[in-house]
Amino acid sequence: MRTSGTKRSAAAALAALTLVLTAGCDSSGEGGKVPTTTSAARADVLAVKIDNVAAARPPTGLEKADIVYVEQVEAGLSRILAAYSSDVPSVIGPVRSARETDLELLRQFDEPTLAYSGAQSALRPSIEAAPLDALPPSKAPNAYFRSGDRAAPHNLYLRPAKIPHAPTGVNAAEDIGLRFAASPPGGTPVNGRTVSYPSARFTFTWSTDRDQWLVSMDGTPARTASGDRLGAATVVLQNVDVRDSRFRDRGGNTSPFSATVGSGSAAVLRDGTSYDVAWERNTAESATDFTTQDGRPMTFATGQIWIVLVPK
Incomplete structure (x- = not known):
């Protein structure tokens, strides 16, 4: 279980020092005092692997995520990394x-926490070696509980306050370079888009009333635990290479690996418009850049971003 809180303590100490220095200096630099530049806050990311088969719906707390990643898993099904x-x-x-794809995605963030139910034994060394804080129930038993309203294995839930993990007010998307701003020029008006895996389907339908892309899964409107529609301000349909990994599930199905290091094309949906963009991520340690056809950084609508990893 995570007990030291080293990263948060260091960040808190830096913030406190910044406030002290700022309070002791006049911002104009008059009276012989040197103005101090405040340090930008950083995201402290909690990533949670969320079940997404029909028996696991509706999800709890997904609507609060900054970024929702959708990836293909065994048997052509889907799973979510929030x-x-x-x-x-x-x-x-x-x-x-957890899956191998998660480890590569999370390299974009600064030592995130990964909450997951477990992993096959062959993948565990890779998880332990990854630059993240791995947090299965065996390491934080008090942070997890089983719900009685659905059958296992679709009933394991996390209480982040028990880790503990608190909100920072800093958006995880901005922390990896995604910029919230007005729409770029160009684009094509669209009412919706659908992405299909062998055994799963996602449809994003533009709602002018809500200024969101309403999410449907397998032909059914996706909802929160309270019954509201799930919706995204921006949807990124990122075309990636999906290949067999060396891992298999208990049923003998090969786990697919979605490669997010490299380059390719994507469609960004925002404000009822689709933009054809290019994506590039040179190394596992770097974040993903999305650029418009004229070479400018793509901008995103304020709110939740869904990034769907689409097989090329």
């Missing part, structure tokens, strides 16, 4: 097992 920083709900789930 990144939280600006806001963290009291309960998140249902929590499921």
